[in-house]
Amino acid sequence: MAVREAEPVGSLQEVKEAGLDREDLLGMYRAMLITRGIEERGHILYKQGKIPGSFYTGRGNEAAAVGVGSAMGPNDVGTPLHRDMGVHITRGVDPWRIFAQYMGREGGPTRGRDGNVHMAMPELGLHPMVSHLPAMLPVATGMALAFKIRNEKRVALGWFGEGAAARGDAHEAMNMAGVRQLPIVFVCDNNQWAYSTPTYLSFPVEHIADRAAAYGFDGVVVDGTDVLAVYREAKRAIEKAREGGGPTLLECLTLRMEGHAVHDDAFYVPKEMFEQWAAQDPIERFRSWLRDHAELTDEEDDEIASSVKRTLNSALEQADESPLPDPAGLEAGVYAAPEDLDTPHHK
Amino acid sequence: MPELTYIQAISDGLRQEMRRDQRVFLMGEDVGVYGGAFKVSLGFQEEFGPWRVIDTPLSETAIVGGATGAALMGMRPVAEMQFADFISCAWDHLVTVAAKQFFRGRTPVPIVVRLPSGGGFSGGPFHSQNPESSFAHIPGLKIVCPATPHDAKGLLASAIEDPNPVLYFEHKHLYRRIKGEVPEERYTVPFGQANVHREGEDAVVVTWGAMVHTATDAADELAKEGTEVEVLDLRTLIPWDREKVLESVRRTSKVLVLHEDTRTGGFGGEIAATIAEEAFEDLDAPVMRVAAPDTPVPFSPPLEKAFIPQAEDVLQALEELVAY
Numbered sequence A: 001m002a003v004r005e006a007e008p009v010g011s012l013q014e015v016k017e018a019g020l021d022r023e024d025l026l027g028m029y030r031a032m033l034i035t036r037g038i039e040e041r042g043h044i045l046y047k048q049g050k051i052p053g054s055f056y057t058g059r060g061n062e063a064a065a066v067g068v069g070s071a072m073g074p075n076d077v078g079t080p081l082h083r084d085m086g087v088h089i090t091r092g093v094d095p096w097r098i099f100a101q102y103m104g105r106e107g108g109p110t111r112g113r114d115g116n117v118h119m120a121m122p123e124l125g126l127h128p129m130v131s132h133l134p135a136m137l138p139v140a141t142g143m144a145l146a147f148k149i150r151n152e153k154r155v156a157l158g159w160f161g162e163g164a165a166a167r168g169d170a171h172e173a174m175n176m177a178g179v180r181q182l183p184i185v186f187v188c189d190n191n192q193w194a195y196s197t198p199t200y201l202s203f204p205v206e207h208i209a210d211r212a213a214a215y216g217f218d219g220v221v222v223d224g225t226d227v228l229a230v231y232r233e234a235k236r237a238i239e240k241a242r243e244g245g246g247p248t249l250l251e252c253l254t255l256r257m258e259g260h261a262v263h264d265d266a267f268y269v270p271k272e273m274f275e276q277w278a279a280q281d282p283i284e285r286f287r288s289w290l291r292d293h294a295e296l297t298d299e300e301d302d303e304i305a306s307s308v309k310r311t312l313n314s315a316l317e318q319a320d321e322s323p324l325p326d327p328a329g330l331e332a333g334v335y336a337a338p339e340d341l342d343t344p345h346h347k
Numbered sequence B: 001m002p003e004l005t006y007i008q009a010i011s012d013g014l015r016q017e018m019r020r021d022q023r024v025f026l027m028g029e030d031v032g033v034y035g036g037a038f039k040v041s042l043g044f045q046e047e048f049g050p051w052r053v054i055d056t057p058l059s060e061t062a063i064v065g066g067a068t069g070a071a072l073m074g075m076r077p078v079a080e081m082q083f084a085d086f087i088s089c090a091w092d093h094l095v096t097v098a099a100k101q102f103f104r105g106r107t108p109v110p111i112v113v114r115l116p117s118g119g120g121f122s123g124g125p126f127h128s129q130n131p132e133s134s135f136a137h138i139p140g141l142k143i144v145c146p147a148t149p150h151d152a153k154g155l156l157a158s159a160i161e162d163p164n165p166v167l168y169f170e171h172k173h174l175y176r177r178i179k180g181e182v183p184e185e186r187y188t189v190p191f192g193q194a195n196v197h198r199e200g201e202d203a204v205v206v207t208w209g210a211m212v213h214t215a216t217d218a219a220d221e222l223a224k225e226g227t228e229v230e231v232l233d234l235r236t237l238i239p240w241d242r243e244k245v246l247e248s249v250r251r252t253s254k255v256l257v258l259h260e261d262t263r264t265g266g267f268g269g270e271i272a273a274t275i276a277e278e279a280f281e282d283l284d285a286p287v288m289r290v291a292a293p294d295t296p297v298p299f300s301p302p303l304e305k306a307f308i309p310q311a312e313d314v315l316q317a318l319e320e321l322v323a324y
Helices: A011-019 A022-047 A062-071 A083-091 A093-101 A136-149 A170-178 A208-215 A227-243 A270-278 A281-294 A298-321 A327-333 B005-020 B046-050 B060-072 B084-105 B132-136 B149-161 B211-223 B244-252 B269-280 B302-305 B312-323
Strands: A078-079 A156-161 A184-190 A219-222 A248-253 B003-005 B024-028 B053-055 B076-080 B112-117 B143-146 B167-172 B179-180 B195-198 B203-207 B229-233 B234-239 B254-263 B289-291
Touching: A011 B179, A022 A062, A022 A083, A022 A219, A022 A227, A022 A281, A022 A298, A062 A083, A062 A184, A062 A227, A062 A281, A078 A136, A083 A093, A093 A298, A093 B076, A093 B203, A136 A170, A136 A184, A136 B060, A136 B084, A170 A208, A170 B060, A184 A208, A184 A227, A184 A327, A184 B149, A184 B179, A208 A219, A208 A248, A219 A227, A227 A248, A227 A281, A227 B269, A248 A281, A248 B312, A281 B234, A298 B143, B003 B005, B003 B234, B005 B024, B005 B046, B005 B149, B005 B167, B024 B149, B046 B053, B060 B076, B060 B084, B084 B112, B084 B179, B132 B143, B132 B167, B132 B254, B132 B269, B143 B149, B149 B167, B149 B179, B195 B211, B203 B211, B211 B229, B211 B254, B229 B244, B244 B254, B244 B269, B254 B269, B254 B312, B289 B312
Parallel strands: A078 A156, A156 A184, A184 A248, A219 A248, B024 B053, B024 B076, B076 B112, B112 B167, B143 B167, B203 B229, B203 B254, B254 B289
Antiparallel strands: B003 B179, B143 B234, B195 B229
16 A cells, blocks of 8 residues: 655646635635744744743644644544644634643633643644654544444544654554544645654654555555645545554645744755745745635735735734633642533533 | 352442443453353353444453443443453553543543452463552542451442443452352442451551451451450542541551552552551551462462462451560
8 A cells, every 4th residue: 555645736627626616715725824924923922931931832834733733624633733823723712711721821722831833622633742742643533432332424633744653653543443443534734844853763754654555545645835735634544544454654745934942053964955945935825826716915915915804903902801810720720520521522 | 148258249239330321331352252261251142242342353442442432422331351460451441541531521431340360269460460559649549348248249349330441450360269149139339438347445557459368267267365456448549448447546556558469569568658647646556468470360379379468367467566
């Protein structure tokens, strides 16, 4: 079973066949702009000293995140990572919650208990990541197991990076999912750098997706800067899983246009690579496509840009109004009480 | 009331929970067709089917991580480690994910991890350990160590019902050695309530798990000399019954803390420190500890006997304590 390398997406007709209308396309474009906008503003907040700790972005990964997030069904679930802000945005998280999370405020999804993109809204089907990568893959496998036990037509998505693919969790999760043919899609954001470690020091084969064959399911490699190709391949994999076809390993070849985190100037990345990445910017790529194939005009583009700007301005304001958490409540939330189980996903 | 062995009580309790709640399922290595390495789930797959009694690959990380994911989706997974020792392979999933998910995301993780623990049968360094103290240090986990068939069943029901990750340490050396009356109907034994296993006024032994029986043997021996020692079974370590421990200390003024786990960093140190903080004025003797020495669990019978606290070790310590 060889890995399949996905073709890029061409015409609007092809996109329509994949189930997207023009409104969907503009929605995805907007989600990518919001994703990048949040992270750009996060940078500013960090430099202003308003974000404690460190700060991570997914610049260059917007298409991979938004493409997969858009392909998820309403009852599907997932465990996105720190390069996958676009998934949260696509699932509908309110941007002010993210700024509040960054700043350690009570209004962030973890109420200041955790920082960065270590957050998710379970009511949107997402569950917060931990720093130990790829520890969320076995968790996503367990989610898929629950769906299989209950015969539900739902799919779990587990994200990991090409660096995290070296850890045993990835193997155990994929092996168990393969043995049980669980409804899960493993999404690898291969952004080519695990902190300072290049791919050839992380894994010895051409593609992470090559491994899928060893687990008895399909491996697909897709250009992670092509949001429409990512969407099409994610959709195929998700619907296949939903219909009982088992897991897929979807490897998105993507970019890390910044350092590992804000403190890292990425001196180890060759200058030519940054130049090449700038030319491959997924947002620019999608904008050109929309102009060429979906009649995106300058006026419309400007309008989207200013509406994104307004959204982010008011989000930032709202986040800033959110109070810092009260230390008196620190010890209260370590253990759950029976009534905490009274949530939609526990019923 | 029927008399069951400790292992029968665990099976009985688990079967009852699976019958009453469709969300409860068991996963682990060899738990299905084989019925588990110790036969706790013998016959379960016939009754509940292969998707509620799931034979997994040899993948502790995926078992505990998978249980967490299934719990987040509303299931009530019971994961079996074939031996408690193998939980080290799933440390990350208990400590990094399950223990912290509610604190961070307000999503409870109601999982039970069953851990056949303890030595006494030449299991050697990797099939005999009592790792409860390592996990007692991790906020977010609950820790249960039943000593009797009655508690084994009732604490298992409570563990499955609890909205948090619960480590259920079932002592292998008690499996077929200890019998007791166990109600047929469902009942729960609440967490954090210690039980006076043996009454006495002259001193108290605070302990849990298999050591409850070792302490009782020692206390019975001492009773022949007219000294009556209380044996207080903690039953659960997280949460632990501080009030009852302190009450016994105040009443008897002399306390021995006993555990099968190794001494340094063992949970006994936490108990001793709490007594020193809260009941110093009530003590007529320093708090004593009897625990395994700080070595891996040895294999050869004379070495293992020297490692695991024996009734004669406890007796000797109690004689010193009473005479102080």
